[in-house]
Each structure stands twice: as structure tokens, then as C-alpha cells.
Amino acid sequence: MDYNKLEGLKEELRTYEEVFNSGDFSKAQEMLSHTLEVVEEEITQRKAGEIDNDLNVLISRGEGEIYISLNHVMEYYLYACYFEPEEKVNILEIPIGSYYRTYGDLCLKLEKYKTAEDAYKKSLCYNPVDLDSYLGLAECYKHLNMLGRFLDVTKQAYRYCCTRATMARYYRNMGFYYLSKYNTDMARACYLYSNIYYHTENADSELEYLKSALSDETPDYSISDMQQMFDKEGVEPGPDSKTIGIIYRVAELMMEDKEYVLARDCYSIVYDITREPQFEPLLKELDMVVENGGDNV
Secondary structure, eight states: OOHHHHHHHHHHHHHHHHHHHHTOHHHHHHHHHHHHHHHHHHOOSEESEEEOTTOOEEEOOSSSOEEEOOSSHHHHHHHHHHHOOSSOEEEOSSOHHHHHHHHHHHHHHTTOHHHHHHHHHHHHHHOTTOHHHHHHHHHHHHHTTOHHHHHHHHHHHHTTOOSHHHHHHHHHHHHHHHHHTTOHHHHHHHHHHHHHHSOOHHHHHHHHHHHHHHTSOOOOOOHHHHHHHHHHHTOOSSOOHHHHHHHHHHHHHHHHTTOHHHHHHHHHHHHHHHOOTTHHHHHHHHHHHHHHTOSOO
């Protein structure tokens, strides 16, 4: 990329943020759209992914080295493990994937769902493991009343749900799907299970709606009851153990490289989802090292 253009792009993005923060979302959309057009002209490398007609996110076809846009180093390893590229994978110098996701979020706010859909798809082509882009795309299909696509994208997003908050989001999405299909027992189970991971007003509101609509009390399902229901419907009962294992391994690698901020990020994710007490003293020590700018743990 032309570095003069890169510096100009950074200035455009700063201006965009000012306009966005002012509340002029339509103008912000116009500005970001122009910025993305400029960036697209500069990027000629092979993208990390592509999306087929059935919404499957796949490794990109083609020859040559692959270029991926990352939010965090752990995504590099998730991509390597799940997409198994044979070619060298490089990191783009500008995070265009996150810019497209931001553009999608903005269009979603403006209720321009088809434009948002296109933005999230482009984001996933630059970063096929970006959870927020999957969730944003699913939200588009929710508003477009495309329930089958909503479910397809939610199921693909599941693989990358690695915190209690994102697991709760997965179950709320599944609750919405089953509610739309008039399977109220499964909808209730999903919303209840969501609250076990991370309590939200959204799940509570949906449970209250079902209570009022059905004129009966919310069932007192046990975790075992809900997991049996999930098993019959093919709903995942917990996070993907492979994903958590990958993030744990990345944490170890970052410790070996003395990248303590990144190591703390990864260990925090693993602790958040597992609640294993063994991580507590390590995280406290990493907090102190990072705070003091130290080199040793």
C-alpha cells in the first residue's frame, strides 16, 4: 500500500470518528463508504476467505500468499487451525476487515440491512474468524426476516464464541430462532441457558414475553433438562473445546515470546469461559507485570 495514501486514510478515519460521535450517522456512512473504496483500490492481494451461495465461509480460492486482517493475534491461529491454509498467511498492514465491520454496524444502525449485509460479508472475506462480523450478519438476516440464513450464520458464529457473553449471545440467537418457529419450550430453554452464561435484560424480556403470551410460569428446567433438549435439536451445550484449546495454546506461545499483554488477553478469555481457579494467580501476576512494564513473570 502507498504509505502516503495510508497516512491520508488515517486522517480520514479520524474525521469519520468525529462525525460519528457528533451523531450525524448518514454523513458518517457516506465518509466511511468513500474511505473503503479508496482502500479496496490499494489491496490486490489474495483475501483470506470467500463466501459461497449457501453462506459457508471458506478459505479463498486462488494461488499465492494469503493476506488476513486481524483484530487480535489469536485470530491468526484460529484461522490456521480451522481453515488449514497451505500457503503463507500474511497480516494486512491496515485492518480493513474491522473497517468493513464498523461500516456494517453503522448501516445496521441506519436500518440499511442489505448494505450492512454486504459490508459484513466483505469483512468476513478479509477475516473469516471475526465473530462480531458473523453476529452482525446474523442480525441483518433477523431484520430481513430471513430465518434460515439467520440460523446458518449463527451456527457458524458458534465456533468462535469463546467468552461467557458471546456464548450467551449464541443462545439468545437460538432462542429467537425457536421462538420464530413457535417452539416455545426450546425458546425458553435457550433464553434460560443464555442467562446462565451471562445475564441480560434481553433474555429476561423474552422470557417475560413468553410467560405473558402463554399464560403460564417459566419452567424450572435443570441444566440437565436443557442439555437433553439441546441434544435432540442439535444445539451445542457449551463452547467449542477446540477453540478454547487453541486460545490457551496461543496464551502459552505469547508467554514464551514475552508478549505479556497478548498472553493476558488469551488467559483472560480462557478463565472467563472455564472459571478454572488455576488461572487466577497467573492473571494477577500478569496484571502487575503489564502495569509495571516488566519483562519477567
